[in-house]
Amino acid sequence: MTSKTQTNGATRVALLGFGTVGQAVTRILCSGEIPHVTLTHIFNRNLARKRADWVPASVTWTESVDDILNSDVSVIIELVGGLRPTYDWVKTAIERGKSVVTANKQLMAHYGIELIDLARQHGKEVRFEASVAGGIPVLRALQDGLAGDRLVEVRGILNGTCAYILSRMQTDNMPFADALADAQRLGYAEADPSEDVDGADAAAKLAIIAAVGLRRPVRVADIATRSIRPIEPVDFLYARELGCTIRQIARASAEDDGMVFAAVRPALVPLASAFGRIEGSQNIVTVRGIFGGETSFSGFGAGGSPTAVAVVSDVISVASHQGSAPANGTATTFHKVNGEFVAPHYVRFIVNDKPGIIAQVTAAYARYGINIEGVLQLPKFRRDRLPFVITLEECPESVLDRALAEIAKSDYHVQPPLSLPIFS
Amino acid sequence: MTSKTQTNGATRVALLGFGTVGQAVTRILCSGEIPHVTLTHIFNRNLARKRADWVPASVTWTESVDDILNSDVSVIIELVGGLRPTYDWVKTAIERGKSVVTANKQLMAHYGIELIDLARQHGKEVRFEASVAGGIPVLRALQDGLAGDRLVEVRGILNGTCAYILSRMQTDNMPFADALADAQRLGYAEADPSEDVDGADAAAKLAIIAAVGLRRPVRVADIATRSIRPIEPVDFLYARELGCTIRQIARASAEDDGMVFAAVRPALVPLASAFGRIEGSQNIVTVRGIFGGETSFSGFGAGGSPTAVAVVSDVISVASHQGSAPANGTATTFHKVNGEFVAPHYVRFIVNDKPGIIAQVTAAYARYGINIEGVLQLPKFRRDRLPFVITLEECPESVLDRALAEIAKSDYHVQPPLSLPIFS
Numbered sequence: 151m152t153s154k155t156q157t158n159g160a161t162r163v164a165l166l167g168f169g170t171v172g173q174a175v176t177r178i179l180c181s182g183e184i185p186h187v188t189l190t191h192i193f194n195r196n197l198a199r200k201r202a203d204w205v206p207a208s209v210t211w212t213e214s215v216d217d218i219l220n221s222d223v224s225v226i227i228e229l230v231g232g233l234r235p236t237y238d239w240v241k242t243a244i245e246r247g248k249s250v251v252t253a254n255k256q257l258m259a260h261y262g263i264e265l266i267d268l269a270r271q272h273g274k275e276v277r278f279e280a281s282v283a284g285g286i287p288v289l290r291a292l293q294d295g296l297a298g299d300r301l302v303e304v305r306g307i308l309n310g311t312c313a314y315i316l317s318r319m320q321t322d323n324m325p326f327a328d329a330l331a332d333a334q335r336l337g338y339a340e341a342d343p344s345e346d347v348d349g350a351d352a353a354a355k356l357a358i359i360a361a362v363g364l365r366r367p368v369r370v371a372d373i374a375t376r377s378i379r380p381i382e383p384v385d386f387l388y389a390r391e392l393g394c395t396i397r398q399i400a401r402a403s404a405e406d407d408g409m410v411f412a413a414v415r416p417a418l419v420p421l422a423s424a425f426g427r428i429e430g431s432q433n434i435v436t437v438r439g440i441f442g443g444e445t446s447f448s449g450f451g452a453g454g455s456p457t458a459v460a461v462v463s464d465v466i467s468v469a470s471h472q473g474s475a476p477a478n479g480t481a482t483t484f485h486k487v488n489g490e491f492v493a494p495h496y497v498r499f500i501v502n503d504k505p506g507i508i509a510q511v512t513a514a515y516a517r518y519g520i521n522i523e524g525v526l527q528l529p530k531f532r533r534d535r536l537p538f539v540i541t542l543e544e545c546p547e548s549v550l551d552r553a554l555a556e557i558a559k560s561d562y563h564v565q566p567p568l569s570l571p572i573f574s
Numbered sequence: 575m576t577s578k579t580q581t582n583g584a585t586r587v588a589l590l591g592f593g594t595v596g597q598a599v600t601r602i603l604c605s606g607e608i609p610h611v612t613l614t615h616i617f618n619r620n621l622a623r624k625r626a627d628w629v630p631a632s633v634t635w636t637e638s639v640d641d642i643l644n645s646d647v648s649v650i651i652e653l654v655g656g657l658r659p660t661y662d663w664v665k666t667a668i669e670r671g672k673s674v675v676t677a678n679k680q681l682m683a684h685y686g687i688e689l690i691d692l693a694r695q696h697g698k699e700v701r702f703e704a705s706v707a708g709g710i711p712v713l714r715a716l717q718d719g720l721a722g723d724r725l726v727e728v729r730g731i732l733n734g735t736c737a738y739i740l741s742r743m744q745t746d747n748m749p750f751a752d753a754l755a756d757a758q759r760l761g762y763a764e765a766d767p768s769e770d771v772d773g774a775d776a777a778a779k780l781a782i783i784a785a786v787g788l789r790r791p792v793r794v795a796d797i798a799t800r801s802i803r804p805i806e807p808v809d810f811l812y813a814r815e816l817g818c819t820i821r822q823i824a825r826a827s828a829e830d831d832g833m834v835f836a837a838v839r840p841a842l843v844p845l846a847s848a849f850g851r852i853e854g855s856q857n858i859v860t861v862r863g864i865f866g867g868e869t870s871f872s873g874f875g876a877g878g879s880p881t882a883v884a885v886v887s888d889v890i891s892v893a894s895h896q897g898s899a900p901a902n903g904t905a906t907t908f909h910k911v912n913g914e915f916v917a918p919h920y921v922r923f924i925v926n927d928k929p930g931i932i933a934q935v936t937a938a939y940a941r942y943g944i945n946i947e948g949v950l951q952l953p954k955f956r957r958d959r960l961p962f963v964i965t966l967e968e969c970p971e972s973v974l975d976r977a978l979a980e981i982a983k984s985d986y987h988v989q990p991p992l993s994l995p996i997f998s
Binding site: 174177178183184279285286287290291294295296297298299300424427439440441442443444445446447448449455456458459460461462463464465466467 | 598601602607608703709710711714715718719720721722723724848851863864865866867868869870871872873879880882883884885886887888889890891
């Protein structure tokens with residue numbers, strides 16, 4: 151089929167959004183490296199500021215999305231982001247017989263199934279490799295390369311901002327606020343970092359991976375998230391005592407009862423593990439199948455260029471008709487989500503020290519049937535801001551939360567206890 | 575197109591070779607997990623011994639390959655291995671309008687381009703994901719997922735037997751012969767391990783990856799290989815002093831002059847690097863593109879099940895017409911190969927010690943214009959079997975080899991010097 155497409159001449163492509171990724175996509179499409187694909191239109195608001203002279207004169211610039219939707223292009227690349235008005239633009243594009251390639255994780259996490267079904271009805275495609283892990287072709291791998299397996303679990307470090315902040319805190323013994331400020335200065339974090347550090351970004355990516363990999367779509371809103379903001383340098387100190395570091399982990403698994411376990415939160419991971427060694431803006435995704443065991447994919451998830459490569463690869467796939475709708479395309483129902491980690495836990499307290507605190511805490515755990523695995527208290531801390539850690543054997547997070555709510559009522563806490571699951 | 579295929583009913587598939595992988599493929603195809611694909615025939619010699627009662631009665635067993643070639647199946651899975659008569663069977667199958675899925679690295683490394691062209695002429699496909707890295711869908715990733723980049727380098731640990739032997743030597747301070755014996759006992763190595771430990775297996779895989787990823791096919795015979803046999807436990811001791819370990823590395827890069835660098839040999843890699851941490855039967859492939867930078871894929875390369883998953887994934891791809899010929903399919907010329915590593919080197923000597931040896935060796939290096947980076951001599955070794963190491967700044971391997979040939983003439987060597995490139 152490739153040769154057929156090629157003899158029919160180049161595929162005409164339009165670009166929505168000339169930001170960092172859009173510019174990188176344009177450079178690749180205009181590099182001469184990509185035959186049979188021609189960029190004909192670029193849409194962006196405020197062209198007076200955006201127009202770039204290195205773009206071939208043959209490309210039509212426009213501030214009107216209708217110029218694109220009314221054009222004869224067969225593929226639209228959507229890099230504007232957000233849900234509105236992007237959703238309406240993509241829907242209209244499909245209804246007018248255009249395939250869509252997007253890096254918009256929120257759009258695909260919220261409306262992916264609907265848009266994929268709509269595209270199938272029109273014999274078109276929606277492709278979204280770039281929406282998940284930048285330069286790592288993980289959706290392609292899950293959907294096609296591992297099609298012969300049934301995947302039951304996906305685990306990932308999917309947010310480069312958190313990976314950067316947490317590795318800075320780990321290596322430079324730096325408070326969260328300072329690491330965040332550095333990330334913002336270097337362009338790794340937004341002015342408002344909430345979507346990254348509080349987990350919404352990773353949750354959207356996890357929803358897409360669960361739909362494609364586990365073939366069980368879930369609502370993003372159902373994915374429990376916890377922020378990395380409460381983590382302090384002392385937590386890396388104690389984590390190291392346990393042979394671990396701290397990363398934001400996104401995890402989803404297909405449960406036998408048809409439910410999906412899905413959650414995003416900071417967790418302890420072994421320093422020696424692949425997850426513990428992920429740094430800077432790297433991403434990693436590990437999947438487990440019932441036949442093939444574990445497979446890992448890692449690479450640079452952030453940055454314009456790796457994401458642009460994913461976008462262009464999808465465009466080539468659509469242009470050569472290699473692509474097909476994701477394996478989950480026919481699944482139109484959302485699966486129920488269970489967000490509770492049953493795992494060993496790390497709980498860090500910072501107290502104004504006085505006799506009997508550990509006795510009180512351990513007694514409270516006992517009342518909730520939670521078994522203590524160990525107690526850690528490093529020397530040389532101020533007694534009025536004394537950090538110590540209690541590690542717990544496997545227990546449901548909800549039970550632990552109730553125990554901690556009771557423990558937190560005592561007057562000796564300088565700040566609320568912090569609990570993190572420990573992943574082996 | 576998927577739905578169309580599905581309404582047309584199941585794709586009929588025949589299996590050649592009911593060994594470990596063939597049995598794993600059969601289990602997956604008969605598991606009920608794979609709709610729209612039906613296994614109808616199994617060919618194997620000596621069925622009296624091979625026939626398995628857990629295979630559905632609907633499957634026809636045969637000892638005659640003609641029964642398969644004359645059948646109405648549309649896909650043939652070739653798991654017999656070897657070049658003859660497999661090549662003739664696959665060619666005939668394609669000429670009779672059947673697509674072929676194979677795990678046969680030697681077949682694809684030697685005849686891949688010819689068979690892919692033949693398949694295209696007949697509107698059929700040859701797919702061979704399982705021929706390279708078992709459970710890691712790396713060919714799919716290179717060919718489709720990174721199609722938007724131009725890949726210029728691939729590096730990999732592609733042979734599970736060497737990975738196992740070298741990690742056993744590293745962790746248990748074990749001689750090569752003992753680690754090999756263990757690998758053979760555990761089924762990780764053949765009775766004749768030459769193809770694995772001397773590099774032919776990795777060279778065949780590298781040839782396939784270079785053709786698909788770099789789009790520059792090379793002849794397997796042109797890929798320089800060196801054996802891991804000369805490596806001794808003491809080399810891991812010295813490597814650790816340099817923060818490194820030793821692995822069999824397969825590496826290919828596209829040179830600006832149109833040539834391809836391609837070689838397979840043991841090398842020093844940093845302990846902290848992804849390559850240094852690969853153990854047991856794991857594989858890793860790292861690719862570098864001009865746009866997207868580095869991407870890594872790792873997983874379990876050996877074993878029946880991961881390989882079977884790759885085979886079945888290819889069958890599903892062919893059955894649903896998702897697949898297309900590899901990106902290199904149109905390249906019919908072989909590229910020239912340069913097998914010379916220009917790299918810093920580790921050279922280990924074992925000598926019957928006497929005064930002036932290091933002076934002689936360093937003088938010889940000087941005559942060949944090779945700069946010495948450092949000299950390492952650990953204490954507590956017998957003076958009549960004294961190992962020491964000289965590390966060299968970047969130099970062409972051919973120059974180093976000439977220098978070592980001269981140095982080796984001296985009478986104080988207990989065994990020939992061993993040189994290994996150092997990869998950072």
